[in-house]
Amino acid sequence: MEWKKKDLTLPPSPLVPDYERDLLDPFLFKGMDKAVERILTALTNKEKIIIFGDYDADGVPATALLASFFNQIGFTFYDIFIPDRHLESYGLSLERVKEFAADDVKLIITVDCGITDIAEVDLANKQGIDVIITDHHLPPAVRPAAEVIINAKQADDRYPFKELCGSGVAFKLVQALITRGNFNLPKGWEKWLLDLVAVATISDMVPLTGENRVLTHFGLIVLRKTKRVGLKALLAALKLNPRFVTEDDIGFMVGPRINSASRMGHASEAYNLLMTEDVETAATIAKNLDTKNTARKGAVENILKAVEGLVGTKEPLPVLVVGQNDFSPGILGLVASRLVEKYRRPAFVWGKTEFGEIKGSGRSDGSVNLVELMRAAGDNLFSDLGGHVMAAGFTLLPGKEGELNDKLNAVYNQVKQATMSSVIFYDRELTLDGCTEATWRVIEQWAPFGVGNTKPVFLFNKLKVFQVKMFGNGGIHLELTFKTNQSKNICAIGFFYTKDLKVTAGETIDLLATMEKSYFRGIPELRLRIVDLKKA
Template sequence: MRWTLKPKPNEEIVIKLSEELGVGKPIASLLVQRGIATFEEAKKFFRPSLSDLHDPYLMKDMDLAVARIEKAISSEENILVYGDYDVDGTTSVALMSSFLRSYSPFVATYIPDRYDEGYGVSYKGIDFAADNDISLIIALDCGIKAVEKVAYAKEKGIDFIICDHHRPGSEIPAAVAVLDPKREDCEYPYKELCGCGVGFKLIQALAAKRNIKLENLLPYLDLVATAIGADIVPITGENRILAYHGLHVINVASRIGFKAILKQLKKDKITITDVVFILAPRINAAGRMKHGLHAVNLLTEEDEETAIKFASEIEEYNTDRRDTDKTITEEALAQIDASQEQDRNTTVVYDENWHKGVIGIVASRLTETYYRPTLVFTKSGEKLAASARSVKGFDVYDALESCKEHIEQFGGHKYAAGLTLLASEYDNFKLKFEEVVSETIDKNLLTPEIAIDAEIELKDISPKFYRILKQFAPCGPGNMSPVFMTRNLRDTGYGKCVGADQSHLKCQVKQEGKGPVFDMIGFGLGKKLDIIAKNRVFKAVYAIDENEYNGNVSLQLRLKDISE
């Protein structure tokens, strides 16, 4: 692991903020690192307010989108809410369809089949609309590159409104309205919304048009918070406000579908981490193993018994998904070992029998193992489909752009993308991708980095310190949970390996000299027991959390790495 200590912020600003807020310098320093330098900025950070959301009409084409939807409602047109099959897409469809159904009974939903239609807007979906006398399609979390599909729909008398957050191609589809903050000609102040976030801005604009108060939209924010967590977008600016209030909704007045999932898991309070590792995989499992519409049905269901039945089915899909991704990951690792490709700067693997629904998860697992830009391919109809994942600091979307002569179509983000290509181009693509990455990547990025916010002393850690740290949540990209380093530590003699396979490290530490003693737990760090043995001095990188044992709650240090 590569330890990177963030630069110390301006000392004068830290002291001033420390005095204004009545907090210690370590807390003030963390805030200044995050761009928070005044009392007012700190207040907005610790108490995110819906009033700080931007005017939705600042987004290009918003007025056109609202006008077209209002016309469809007043004319009693049939509207199709269309979304991708992942969490961002299915939550977007649940959000938009449930809002529109408050004003029109003529609203249908559509999620493309991952295997039959593939990602994004499909001809089959447009034909479905034409066959059912639908004259307006609202596409969410997809569509920004659907130039030909939108033109095809127009020939059939169907209008499109696109709500997307992926990077546009060289041409914007000729839809009635294209809402995407990443459009170069869009001056919307916040660029990092997820697809469901863009959908929320549209219902915010529709609500404003109808003189509905913003507070009345709070019940939709559980969906937005789930999409923000699942899509790993920055938890800054508007996303942080939406995630903060959305998590509150999940915990206090969640929709019946979420309650049904959480009831099975016996979870009381949900954090953004729980959204990422508990809620999102289950919602995703429907689209991966069966069909994304199952997730939409669960998220819009209003009958408790039916929701419990849906949640139970989705739990089964998630179990299947876990088993499948474990098997494929093992096969992919074996393929890499057999091909002796460990010395490459990329990982590209393929098997025609791999389940298309889990190749994204497998790509993430391979990236964790070999830590390099990774693509996992499988057969999809007559073509090959792949999921791409990257390492921190490397833009895999740009790398794919440089390989596009071998690709049929692709889309995505800096760290995650999807593509299809002809089987005849697989070997050419693999060579080109390795060449592009090798020429452009900083080799340091191929070693995992631990970003350390600050070096502190154990005596700095107190219940008050931790109470304030908890208020940094929700944490995620752009506002990661604080990570600390402390030197001159010694184990008090209780250090040992724990866990069924003895793979975890547990110890109790104090800093040289006087001061408090803390329990430390390091998952997967059992092999580093020697570093702390025989009263050796060591340094540690860790996060702070709470440990509950026999009803007693105490602070503990959750190790990320240790070193001599």
Template sequence: MINGIGKKWKLKSSAPEDFLAEWPEYSPLVMTLLRHRNILTQEAVDKFFNPEYSLDLYDPYLLKNMDKMVKRLQKAINDEEKVVVYGDYDADGVSGAMILEIVLREAGCKNLSVYIPDRSREGYGLNEKAVEEISKGGNQLIITVDCGITDCKETKMAQDLGMEVVITDHHLPLGDLPPTKIIVDPWQKGDKYPFKSLSGAGVAFKVAQALIKKIGNFQIGFDKWLLDLVALSTIADYMPMVDENRTLVKYGLFVLAQARRPGIKALMKVSRVEPEMDRVNLATNLDTRTIAFTLVPRINAASRMDHANTSYDLLKIEDMEQARVLAKKIDGLNRNRQKRVEEIMQEADARYSANPKEIIFAGDESWPKGLLGLIASKLSEKYYRPAFIFNIENGTSKGSARGVEEFNVVSAMTECAKVINVFNEYGGHAKAGGFSIKSEGI
């Protein structure tokens, strides 16, 4: 069935009667939905509805290279090396960088700093200028968060400058891996981790879990107080709410509701979010929709309209009054973001409506790089078409891509790259990616 703007609705068949008969305690509609999610056993149903933190998380050491990662971090701590956590600029990367900073400092890492690139000027992932600046600071180890899996040239550059790079990421590898022996990414070849769809901060959390487990002198339950950041990242990156993610988000929402971080508490205040808690049942009125449409856009607004350091500072800050000031600043950035997105959407919408095609491909010199992903998402959702939206500059144009169920944007760009040499770089997930393209190739 297709609606007026081209969105396809696939009507799923009802579950067989014999399957429904096995679950009389649930409605036929609920069991049909679960069946189409391949949730077919009593164990899977119980895990879906009532995930248990102590039972339903996988051993972090099942991730390929986790043992190597922990040993390398221990060496850096013991030798008092200068370490940089290099995070992406979105809510996922910022949350993941915060997780690693908290755990590494608690583990005794004395010479630690965090670097988050400027979304508009530096773009996604490691970049040569940043690597050079980090090297000038005498740093010895770079730990990437939510990025790095495609940064072969930059990793080699860091090595040539005398630094080591270890990678934590959740994006799809493309071709050759960066020249480092320590990569933790559930999508890399040979990884046997049971669940692949962790967020970038989710992968960072597994590293944190592994380090906590290895060192052993952390306070009991220390890892649970990181779950608010894991939940934020998982919701922000639209990771599927199944399997391990469901457990992480359930308990993460409960930690969020307690608002132990002054920055989170202040951000909830300006967002008019009033959390409630049922401590007996570990439940809260907060849900994924509330977080996705209130906290996440504000956290991301900092990198889109200013710099992600503002959001990072908000998550890290301990003074309540300073947290209120930062939260108000971020709320103002978000209001400006909303206004600008609406203006660009009207323009992009008018262009596509005048000349509709199977793929939305549009760019402009005036469209800010920090807003391209939002525009691509809105256009793709409205017309149910893959959308490639970019900012046009002399020499190089950078953009964001969003796909639909039948169209893998990364695979599409990979196939294009085989035919014509226009991409400087690209990467991402099946339904969301980024790219840098030669402007003359547009």
């Protein structure tokens, strides 16, 4: 990879978000007026409502967010439903709609799902159930005939910001309901929901720009003083000091634990964590999720080892497609992400469910919109598909797993958006002596960092390596230690280090890295996060 200095780095504007100034009017969403009117009618008439959520670290907080609002206003005529990731398809199902009808449900509100559920919404309509879809995934050409669809990605929607996650959309719905409803809530009560929005926004890896940056900025403030017993328990289980929780802590520690509930069991466990008010229950669930996450890591590594053998036998095509019947579909998104990191091309991985369905996940390297790629591959390949530009899920029609590789690669060149650059850009040069608290205070003004608002990358020239250590299960992470001119130690961490370049103590290297502040074991420490390195 070639390294080049950026021509210009511009900060977000304005640098410090303002809640009142920067949050957009929720009624700019197409259909928001109608959605609010329908929900207020249901609340007044005490109609049975189902909150139907997705099972990931966006859908579960979104479900908890809307349920928390109903609880706060004293509305009890609702239930929530989150599908079993291993046994059911993504989104609504015909069977569940029939069950809801039998249970006299009058309104379904989806969160973080529903935009592709055409047949399911048609059935709900026939059964006398209204459906309000709140979603952020890419809409199909033909949309469900729902009562209302709240999704900024609709071509005819005028909401200015298109990148809210599912929890972000759910928050805008609550914001609108509070504006129009007479709930006698304390002014600004909705801000207490922002801890959930921050967790979801960071975990779902939507761009931390525009309104997402505002929601996450204030969401982190709320999270640091959260009233949620479950989030407090999870932070305690992870040995994270709530006062110093960062977006990295959510992305690398909190989010994966919430996701582990559905990946290694059922998402209801994560939902219960976010909703419980019992300290002992919260502590037990938090410990269970941490244990599940450890098991998840082992399962991912086992599949990756198997995949390495499969990839070695394949011709290097533009899209990497692998699968085996014994791969657990619940963790294949993580496997696909790791494959993209290593092979620098889009990756699709599939496995078989207990009921014989072939389900899988795809991750993009940025060169192609995954949903467009799958749609271009043909209607006679997938029974279900959906997702984002960069991440998607799918279910194959019976017996089609043998065609997936050929069909995706056949249409790749038709829909690819760009050739991936072999250049890594950095912002400026820095010395180890420049890694100071003063420098960090300047950097953190740009936080929260994430997709679309990345940390500044620094070039460190001719660093002498003092110590090299591999750590983590199986030695998959790299830690380099350097000495400043004042003989202070500065560490550089590379998680999931996959480069073939081996580094030894005493060598001199050039390093691209970001700066971060770690509070591991409660000890504040400035350190570097490796972006790339090479021999000097």
